[in-house]
Amino acid sequence: MKRIQGGVTAANGFLAADTAAGIKYAKRTDMALVYSAYPTVCAGTFTTNVVKAAPVKRDMKIVAKGGNVQAVVINSGIANACTGKDGDKDDLAMAKAVGECLGLKASEVFTASTGVIGRRLPVEKAVAGIKKMTEKLEASLDAGTRAAKAIMTTDTVEKQCAVETKIGGKKITVGGMSKGSGMIHPNMATMLGVITTDADIEQKALQKAVSDAVAVSFNMISVDRDTSTNDSLFALANGKAGNKTIKAGTPEYAEFYEALLYVLTYLAKHMAADGEGATKLIECKVLNAKSKKDAVTLAKSVITSNLTKAAVYGKDANWGRILCALGYSGAQFNPEKVDITIEGRDDIEGKLVTKPLVLVKDGMDSGYSETVATKILSAKAVTIIADMHGGKGEATAWGCDLTHEYVDINADYRS
Amino acid sequence: MKRIQGGVTAANGFLAADTAAGIKYAKRTDMALVYSAYPTVCAGTFTTNVVKAAPVKRDMKIVAKGGNVQAVVINSGIANACTGKDGDKDDLAMAKAVGECLGLKASEVFTASTGVIGRRLPVEKAVAGIKKMTEKLEASLDAGTRAAKAIMTTDTVEKQCAVETKIGGKKITVGGMSKGSGMIHPNMATMLGVITTDADIEQKALQKAVSDAVAVSFNMISVDRDTSTNDSLFALANGKAGNKTIKAGTPEYAEFYEALLYVLTYLAKHMAADGEGATKLIECKVLNAKSKKDAVTLAKSVITSNLTKAAVYGKDANWGRILCALGYSGAQFNPEKVDITIEGRDDIEGKLVTKPLVLVKDGMDSGYSETVATKILSAKAVTIIADMHGGKGEATAWGCDLTHEYVDINADYRS
Numbered sequence: 001m002k003r004i005q006g007g008v009t010a011a012n013g014f015l016a017a018d019t020a021a022g023i024k025y026a027k028r029t030d031m032a033l034v035y036s037a038y039p040t041v042c043a044g045t046f047t048t049n050v051v052k053a054a055p056v057k058r059d060m061k062i063v064a065k066g067g068n069v070q071a072v073v074i075n076s077g078i079a080n081a082c083t084g085k086d087g088d089k090d091d092l093a094m095a096k097a098v099g100e101c102l103g104l105k106a107s108e109v110f111t112a113s114t115g116v117i118g119r120r121l122p123v124e125k126a127v128a129g130i131k132k133m134t135e136k137l138e139a140s141l142d143a144g145t146r147a148a149k150a151i152m153t154t155d156t157v158e159k160q161c162a163v164e165t166k167i168g169g170k171k172i173t174v175g176g177m178s179k180g181s182g183m184i185h186p187n188m189a190t191m192l193g194v195i196t197t198d199a200d201i202e203q204k205a206l207q208k209a210v211s212d213a214v215a216v217s218f219n220m221i222s223v224d225r226d227t228s229t230n231d232s233l234f235a236l237a238n239g240k241a242g243n244k245t246i247k248a249g250t251p252e253y254a255e256f257y258e259a260l261l262y263v264l265t266y267l268a269k270h271m272a273a274d275g276e277g278a279t280k281l282i283e284c285k286v287l288n289a290k291s292k293k294d295a296v297t298l299a300k301s302v303i304t305s306n307l308t309k310a311a312v313y314g315k316d317a318n319w320g321r322i323l324c325a326l327g328y329s330g331a332q333f334n335p336e337k338v339d340i341t342i343e344g345r346d347d348i349e350g351k352l353v354t355k356p357l358v359l360v361k362d363g364m365d366s367g368y369s370e371t372v373a374t375k376i377l378s379a380k381a382v383t384i385i386a387d388m389h390g391g392k393g394e395a396t397a398w399g400c401d402l403t404h405e406y407v408d409i410n411a412d413y414r415s
Numbered sequence: 416m417k418r419i420q421g422g423v424t425a426a427n428g429f430l431a432a433d434t435a436a437g438i439k440y441a442k443r444t445d446m447a448l449v450y451s452a453y454p455t456v457c458a459g460t461f462t463t464n465v466v467k468a469a470p471v472k473r474d475m476k477i478v479a480k481g482g483n484v485q486a487v488v489i490n491s492g493i494a495n496a497c498t499g500k501d502g503d504k505d506d507l508a509m510a511k512a513v514g515e516c517l518g519l520k521a522s523e524v525f526t527a528s529t530g531v532i533g534r535r536l537p538v539e540k541a542v543a544g545i546k547k548m549t550e551k552l553e554a555s556l557d558a559g560t561r562a563a564k565a566i567m568t569t570d571t572v573e574k575q576c577a578v579e580t581k582i583g584g585k586k587i588t589v590g591g592m593s594k595g596s597g598m599i600h601p602n603m604a605t606m607l608g609v610i611t612t613d614a615d616i617e618q619k620a621l622q623k624a625v626s627d628a629v630a631v632s633f634n635m636i637s638v639d640r641d642t643s644t645n646d647s648l649f650a651l652a653n654g655k656a657g658n659k660t661i662k663a664g665t666p667e668y669a670e671f672y673e674a675l676l677y678v679l680t681y682l683a684k685h686m687a688a689d690g691e692g693a694t695k696l697i698e699c700k701v702l703n704a705k706s707k708k709d710a711v712t713l714a715k716s717v718i719t720s721n722l723t724k725a726a727v728y729g730k731d732a733n734w735g736r737i738l739c740a741l742g743y744s745g746a747q748f749n750p751e752k753v754d755i756t757i758e759g760r761d762d763i764e765g766k767l768v769t770k771p772l773v774l775v776k777d778g779m780d781s782g783y784s785e786t787v788a789t790k791i792l793s794a795k796a797v798t799i800i801a802d803m804h805g806g807k808g809e810a811t812a813w814g815c816d817l818t819h820e821y822v823d824i825n826a827d828y829r830s
Contacts, residue, residue: 051742051750051778082738084751084779117735118780229739306721307825314826320532323497324644327466335466336499363466364499365533404819410722411729 001259007160009144010175012198012240013037015137018150021129023122024077024115031126032147033133034072034194035102040236041203042069043210044110045218047231053081054091055111056232062107066203072110072194072234073098073130074151076179080113080121081229090123097127101134110234112192114153114179117229148177151192154276154409155179161266165259167252170243172199174259178218178233180271193218193233193267199256200239201246208248209257210235217264220296220397221272222304235260272303272398273348273381277405281348281381281398282312289393294331296395301329302384303399312382313401317342317373319359326386336363337389344379353379416674422575424559425590427613427655428452430552433565436544438537439492439530446541447562448548449487449609450517455651456618457484458625459525460633462646468496469506470526471647477522481618487525487609487649488513488545489566491594495528495536496644505538512542516549525649527607529568529594532644563592566607569691569824570594576681580674582667585658587614589674593633593648595686608633608648608682614671615654616661623663624672625650632679635711635812636687637719650675687813688763688796692820696763696796696813697727704808709746711810716744717799718814727797728816732757732788734774741801751778752804759794768794 009016014036018029044063046056062069073094080087091113095106113121137143148158162175180191195210214233239245246252273281284302289295302308305325311318319340327335340360344353354375358366376382424431429451433444459478461471477484488509495502506528510521528536552558563573577590595606610625629648654660661667688696699717704710717723720740726733734755742750755775759768769790773781791797 047743049739049742050744050746050748051738079735082735082750082775082778082780084777117733117739118775229735229742306821310822310825313822316826318532320494320497320644323466324464324532327464327644329465331465333465335497360497360533362499363497365497402822402825404822406721407725407728407817407819407822410725410817411731 001163001165001262004162004164006141006162007144007148007175007177008034008194008196009139009141010162011173011196013238014196015139016143016147017133017137018146019129019132021075021125023075023125029146029150030077031075031129031133032150033098033130033137034147034196035137036070036196036236036238038238038240039068040070040238041201041206042066043203043207043235045211045214045233047228049229051082051229053079053113053230054083054087055080055113056230058091059110059232062110066207069108069110069236070104071098071102071108072112074112074192075126076151076153077115078113078119078121079115079117079230081117083118083120086120090121093123094126094130097130098134101131112230112232114151114192114230144175144177151179153179155274157274159267159270161263163259163262165255167199167246167255168243170241172241172243172256172259173197174199174263176263176267178267178271191228191231191271195235195260195263197237198240199237199246200241200243201237201256205246205248205253206235206237209260213257213261213264217261217268221268222300222399269348269398272400275400276409277403278400279313279403280379280401282309282400283381283383283396283398285383285385285396287385287387287394288391289388290332290391291393292395295393297329297331298326298386298388299395299397301325302386303397306402309399309402312377313403315374315377317359317370317377322384322386323360323363333388333390338363339387339389341385342373342376343383343385344376345381346379348381350381416578416580416677419577419579421556421577422559422563422590422592423449423609423611424554424556425577426588426611428653429611430554431558431562432548432552433561434544434547436490436540438490438540444561444565445491446544446548447489447565448513448545448552449562449611450552451485451611451651451653453653453655454483455485455653456616456621457481458618458622458650460626460629460648462644464644466497466644468494468528468645469498469502470495470528471645473506474525474647477525481622484523484525484651485519486513486517486523487527489527489607490541491566491568492530493528493534493536494530494532494645496532498533498535501535505536508538509541509545512545513549516546527645527647529566529607529645559590559592566594568594570689572689574682574685576678578674578677580670582614582661582670583658585656587656587658587674588612589614589678591678591682593682593686606646606686610650610675610678612652613655614652614661615656615658616652616671620661620663620668621650621652624675628672628676628679632676632683636683637715637814684763684813687815690815691824692818693815694728694818695794695816697724697815698796698798698811698813700798700800700811702800702802702809703806704803705747705806706808707810710808712744712746713741713801713803714810714812716740717801718812721817724814724817727792728818730789730792732774732785732792737799737801738775738778748803748805753778754802756800757788757791758798758800759791760796761794763796765796
């Protein structure tokens with residue numbers, strides 16, 4: 001398996017387009033369309049929030065049936081959530097508009113919206129944007145990049161990733177894009193994501209792969225513990241690679257899963273690192289917890305602790321807050337056995353800035369060097385390793401620091 | 416029942432003292448001692464964090480026995496948490512020092528520490544401070560106020576409250592003080608609190624009253640969802656009012672409970688309002704939820720939502736975030752039935768700045784005036800009322816806004 005350039009258009013038979021429809025922003029693109037020129041099997045995971053946006057309610061029904069879906073249309077600016085029956089109507093109008101232009105049924109089109117809750121979509125603008133996009137669909141990598149840009153809200157960079165692997169002698173590509181910066185919490189496919197692949201795979205196997213990979217990637221990141229009403233992850237597989245249809249439980253499935261997991265993990269980490277106002281990625285690896293479930297609970301507790309997030313922002317090795325966050329997580333452990341180590345990398349996929357530093361040994365101060373700690377905490381990506389010495393459970397979660405800019409952004413989001 | 420001046424020294428037979436022991440701060444008082452001149456029955460509630468500070472571990476054993484406790488000694492600056500066996504030794508040394516000076520056993524002295532985790536207490540300074548304090552114990556209201564100041568860390572004002580009531584013809588006083596500003600989360604007696612009363616009450620009845628009242632006061636506030644290693648609430652009742660001993664389940668118990676609840680709720684709201692960096696109190700009342708438990712879950716979810724907290728700071732009536740926080744709380748409800756109303760008060764116990772404003776009707780925008788919303792959100796105390804129209808469960812929770820100053824304080828707490 002190797003990383004390649006591009007995102008949603010990297011796989012064979014996928015096209016994309018973007019446009020500035022004027023949904024809310026005046027001077028930027030705000031709609032994206034991803035299209036498979038060939039029939040697909042589809043999968044998806046969605047928000048667990050009781051309050052679900054109009055598109056989420058419709059998409060969930062489509063995924064439950066698991067049939068052909070050849071297009072995903074996304075707008076940013078307005079979330080089409082808490083908009084009642086009018087919102088449902090607006091959402092269906094978007095799907096129908098895509099369908100009419102591309103010869104698909106509305107049920108063959110996924111829709112997604114992101115932005116302010118409670119406002120109605122200017123549906124005529126959206127439909128006009130859809131028409132424009134269907135006329136300029138392109139298979140170029142650049143079209144994929146532009147689509148990834150168009151779906152951003154408070155994101156500062158677009159997120160996309162693609163990998164290539166061989167399965168049964170055939171070259172298979174898995175690509176994807178996502179957006180997400182605020183309202184991010186480990187409780188399902190955080191924000192919006194679209195995965196495209198030319199692999200030939202059974203629908204059930206695709207859904208299983210997506211659900212399993214989301215559990216250890218998208219669901220392990222948090223920016224602010226707020227789970228959105230619109231979180232959606234879509235996956236489309238069009239089979240153009242010509243491989244033998246992949247079934248769950250086979251070696252081919254394992255290879256496909258590895259590729260999918262790489263793309264989802266890459267996107268997840270980059271979403272966490274681009275959390276609203278963030279200056280760095282915080283990764284928490286929990287080792288030797290009582291169980292896998294405990295490890296997940298502990299890792300999430302550390303990366304969601306406001307006090308830990310603010311301390312990392314301040315380059316302050318305040319390990320008491322880390323131990324405290326482990327302690328109130330709900331998982332049981334012996335505090336007197338815990339070791340905490342930190343590592344710093346010069347970039348998300350970069351190399352260590354210096355040797356790992358043990359802050360806590362047996363639940364107490366290790367007598368570490370504050371100078372080295374500050375150096376590590378000044379790095380672009382900080383890893384906190386908590387060894388619980390109480391079992392074999394392991395988990396990794398990702399978040400970001402809590403900064404002045406987070407408050408700036410969120411104290412004045414709507415204006 | 417009526418509110419009176421004072422705090423821990425308001426009730427008959429209680430004295431207090433404070434001193435600048437130099438534990439961590441150079442130019443302020445950092446130790447407090449509360450003393451009952453007469454034997455008491457005691458009660459307490461403590462942090463649920465797996466990681467417990469040395470004093471918490473010792474105090475919990477004392478409460479489990481429920482015997483006489485005549486003194487509470489508190490230091491701020493260093494938390495004596497994650498300090499191993501040395502920390503236990505230091506803590507016992509503090510209790511012993513109090514005991515020697517006042518003729519009490521160590522098991523008749525509660526200890527509490529608050530501040531940085533992981534550092535050892537300068538125990539000689541603490542013991543010297545204790546000696547000084549035992550020599551200048553005073554029953555004056557001012558001594559109580561000074562004690563409330565000495566236990567502050569990042570608090571900006573001291574918190575104390577006292578009420579007077581008549582039970583069985585006898586005047587009874589309940590007073591208290593607390594501190595708490597960061598590391599506050601509804602998961603037990605947040606931070607440190609000391610309640611003193613001259614009521615004559617059975618130990619079991621006192622513990623029941625404290626536990627029940629803490630559940631709807633201290634445990635319903637949150638500044639940052641971080642539950643400390645040191646949270647402790649102590650209650651001492653010395654019986655000097657001369658009333659007939661209060662037993663649980665009697666009308667006298669109900670009257671005592673009302674007074675205690677008033678003091679605890681007052682302290683809780685003032686702790687929330689003085690949350691680190693906060694500019695205002697946020698109160699969330701949930702009405703007509705499916706159950707009491709759901710109402711608690713919903714109310715806590717709103718006041719702990721970083722996005723809601725930042726929006727209130729920005730005076731932005733971003734009700735989508737409130738509805739979203741209700742939605743991901745874990746409680747079930749019909750989003751299309753929810754009404755959300757806001758109220759603003761000119762002070763925590765103040766009066767409305769204008770009529771309540773309905774933001775959301777049946778889960779959708781009510782078409783409210785943004786000008787009025789901004790006026791309400793500019794008030795010192797903002798109440799969010801969420802009517803779920805789904806049952807009879809009610810609950811109220813308190814928090815504060817998320818501000819630049821919160822980040823300032825917590826990005827650089829140790830230095």
